Amino acid sequence: MVVKCESRVSGKVMVVKRIKKMPSVSGDASDEDEAGADQGFPVRYLREACLLRACNHPNVMKLEFVTYHEGQIELFSEFVGLNVEDYISSLSDEYFTRNKQKHEWVLQLGRYFMKQVLKGIDYCHSIGILLRDVKPRNFLISSDGTLKLTGFVLARFSLLPEEPLTQQVVTLSYRAPEIILGGTYPVYTAPVDIWSAGCTFAEMITGRTLFEGDSEIGQLLKIFKLLGTPSDCNKSFCFEVPSYIELLPQWQPQSLSERLEGLCDEGVDLLSRMLLYHPCSRITARDALKHPYFQGDHSLMKT
Amino acid sequence: TGLDAQSLLLTNRRLENNIWTQSHACSMRTHLSRQETVTEEMRTVLVNWLIEVHFKFRYREPCLHLTIQLLDRFLARRVVPRRRYQTAGVTAFLLGCKFEERQNPHVGDLSYITEYSSTRQNIVDMEREMLLQLGFDLVQPKPSCFLERFSKAAGLETTQRIDGKMSV
Numbered sequence: 001m002v003v004k005c006e007s008r009v010s011g012k013v014m015v016v017k018r019i020k021k022m023p024s025v026s027g028d029a030s031d032e033d034e035a036g037a038d039q040g041f042p043v044r045y046l047r048e049a050c051l052l053r054a055c056n057h058p059n060v061m062k063l064e065f066v067t068y069h070e071g072q073i074e075l076f077s078e079f080v081g082l083n084v085e086d087y088i089s090s091l092s093d094e095y096f097t098r099n100k101q102k103h104e105w106v107l108q109l110g111r112y113f114m115k116q117v118l119k120g121i122d123y124c125h126s127i128g129i130l131l132r133d134v135k136p137r138n139f140l141i142s143s144d145g146t147l148k149l150t151g152f153v154l155a156r157f158s159l160l161p162e163e164p165l166t167q168q169v170v171t172l173s174y175r176a177p178e179i180i181l182g183g184t185y186p187v188y189t190a191p192v193d194i195w196s197a198g199c200t201f202a203e204m205i206t207g208r209t210l211f212e213g214d215s216e217i218g219q220l221l222k223i224f225k226l227l228g229t230p231s232d233c234n235k236s237f238c239f240e241v242p243s244y245i246e247l248l249p250q251w252q253p254q255s256l257s258e259r260l261e262g263l264c265d266e267g268v269d270l271l272s273r274m275l276l277y278h279p280c281s282r283i284t285a286r287d288a289l290k291h292p293y294f295q296g297d298h299s300l301m302k303t
Numbered sequence: 304t305g306l307d308a309q310s311l312l313l314t315n316r317r318l319e320n321n322i323w324t325q326s327h328a329c330s331m332r333t334h335l336s337r338q339e340t341v342t343e344e345m346r347t348v349l350v351n352w353l354i355e356v357h358f359k360f361r362y363r364e365p366c367l368h369l370t371i372q373l374l375d376r377f378l379a380r381r382v383v384p385r386r387r388y389q390t391a392g393v394t395a396f397l398l399g400c401k402f403e404e405r406q407n408p409h410v411g412d413l414s415y416i417t418e419y420s421s422t423r424q425n426i427v428d429m430e431r432e433m434l435l436q437l438g439f440d441l442v443q444p445k446p447s448c449f450l451e452r453f454s455k456a457a458g459l460e461t462t463q464r465i466d467g468k469m470s471v
Contacts, residue, residue, distance in 0.1 A: 038423065039410050040430040043401045046441075050402065054442035066439050068431050127442075157402065157442055166405050185405075 004079060013079040014064060019045055020072060041068070048152040049075060051129050059120035061140060061150040080140035080148050084113065084200070087141060088207055096207040103262050110204040111267070113139070113147050115294050117197055120149035122285035125190045131155050132169040134196035136203055172219055173209050174199045178279050180216050181241045191279040194288070198274030205260050205267075221248065228253030230277055266293035338378060340385040349374075349392045356396060356416060362404050369441065370399035377433050387429070390421035394429040402441050 001018045019042070052063035052075075064076040082090075095102045117139060124131055131152070138151030154169050167179060167186055176195035178188050202210040211226070213219025224230075229251045257268045270293045273283040283291070350371060357367045373395040377383075383391050393413050400407040414423045421429075 038427050040397065040427045041401070041434060043407060046398075046401050046434075049439045050441040053439050066434075068435060 012064075014076050015079050017075040017077070018072065019074070041073070044153045045073060045075070047156055051152045051155050051157065052077070054127065055124065055129070057120065057123040059116050059147055059149055060123060061148040077150075080142045080150075082141050084136035084139040084141065084147070084204065088136060088203060091207065093207070096205075106207075107205065107262060107264075107267075110201070111293065112145070113141075113204060114197075114201050115289065116147035117149075117200060118285045118288050120147065121193050121197055122289060124149070124155075125193070125285055128157055129155055130157075130190060131193045131196075133171065134193050134200060135171050135174045136200050137171075139200070170196060172216070173212050175219065176279070177220065177223055177277060180220055181245070188279065190284070191282040194274050194282050194285060197285070198271055201271055201274065202260060205263055210259075224248060225251050226254050226256075226259065227275060227277070264293070266291065269293070338382060341378065341383060341388055345385075345388060346378075349388065352389075353392055353396055356393075360400075360408060362400060366399045366403040369403055370396045373398055373433065373437065373441070376437055380436050381432070386420075387425075389417055390425050390429050391433070393417055393421060394426050394433055397426065397430060398433065398441065 003016050003018065004013065005016050006013050049063065049066050052061065053066075056062075061080060062078045064078065066076070067074045091106065095106050097103065117134075120139075121131065121134065129152075131149070131154075133151050133154040135151075138149065140148045140150055142148060156165070165185065165188065167182065167184060170176070170179060170192065174196035176188070176192040179186050179192060182188065199210045211219060211222040213222045229248055231250075256272055257263065257265070260268060260271065263271075270283070270288060270291045273291075274288065276282045288294075353370060353374075354367065357370070370392075374392055377391060377395065393416070397407065397410065397413055410423050410426050413426055414421055
């Protein structure tokens with residue numbers, strides 16, 4: 001449950017996320033002893049609280065403090081406002097069509113937000129945090145136009161060596177192919193966040209989700225349909241992929257600039273670099289910030 | 304993790320020594336001086352026991368490093384009575400696993416390995432106390448992070464890396 005509140009001491013407006021401590025349901029059935037037993041602080045919120053506390057960056061939401069009473073946990077964080085998903089759906093269709101002026105405005109705003117998205121991600125990666133849940137819903141827009149990264153429930157602390165991690169991360173539409181293909185414990189690291197950021201980017205420009213699959217395989221098909229089926233999968237992904245992939249239809253890569261009407265060439269180039277199959281050749285957040293797309297003065301015009 | 308018992312024993316000794324100095328560097332000067340009933344020998348015993356537990360559960364090193372770090376930081380801030388000392392250790396282990404590993408042990412199992420000297424409720428309470436005391440700050444550099452970073456930078460082979468891991 002999330003509520004807005006105001007501090008009586010400082011007058012600060014904050015958001016409280018209240019978590020009722022549930023007895024664990026995930027425990028295996030054979031373990032009757034453990035079913036319903038108190039497992040202490042829930043793992044996901046433990047990671048969220050600790051990682052948010054470790055962050056200190058203008059583009060990452062600030063967690064003010066945490067309280068932990070018997071059976072109830074409350075996370076107090078700064079109040080930001082609307083999230084990007086709501087922002088996109090609040091715009092009417094004509095913003096995303098060829099209607100020149102309004103579309104231009106969306107494109108500019110997209111660039112302005114994307115820069116902050118990448119700054120936030122770059123900061124997290126630089127201190128060793130893997131976000132694993134980058135999507136429009138997890139970016140909040142404050143009243144002065146600053147974007148704040150949130151949604152650390154799935155994040156974890158992980159450093160350079162790639163290690164097998166769990167598969168059940170990242171909302172499906174934003175999930176990178178190496179997670180979908182990697183088996184039960186796929187090996188992945190920072191590039192998965194870049195993939196998700198690329199999907200977010202496209203969504204801000206077009207107003208629609210880039211790849212909207214209904215299942216893991218459906219998601220994969222959507223990706224291949226746009227970006228082309230890789231001819232040699234083991235080489236494209238640098239690991240053994242399941243053999244069923246050879247049965248998939250062979251699609252040719254489509255042009256991204258057609259899909260993202262109106263986006264300038266640099267923008268399309270950046271997006272294509274963010275959506276490369278091979279995790280190691282995918283652009284890093286830091287390099288993306290140096291990309292020509294962000295060069296020059298792009299401060300927002302008042303509308 | 305494919306170590307035989309002999310080399311494990313050796314590693315244990317080294318591991319323990321190294322972490323001993325490490326934690327001194329990391330945490331405050333007043334490390335154990337605040338404690339009234341807990342002595343350095345007791346810490347050695349506890350850390351040895353934790354290393355054994357950690358090995359039984361087959362977790363990776365960062366988890367162990369975090370466990371010991373948490374324990375030391377907690378002891379530097381809070382006076383722990385002797386009978387709660389093992390609870391503190393096992394709780395630090397629980398937090399370490401929760402934070403670092405894909406799966407974490409059940410609280411009941413942890414209570415079992417202390418031969419029920421710490422009940423489930425004890426551990427849950429201690430966890431809360433530890434989290435609040437440390438201000439939810441579990442993200443600290445661990446020896447293994449440095450090792451991985453440096454060995455990657457130096458372009459070492461896997462075997463050399465494993466040697467390095469052993470000495471940490």
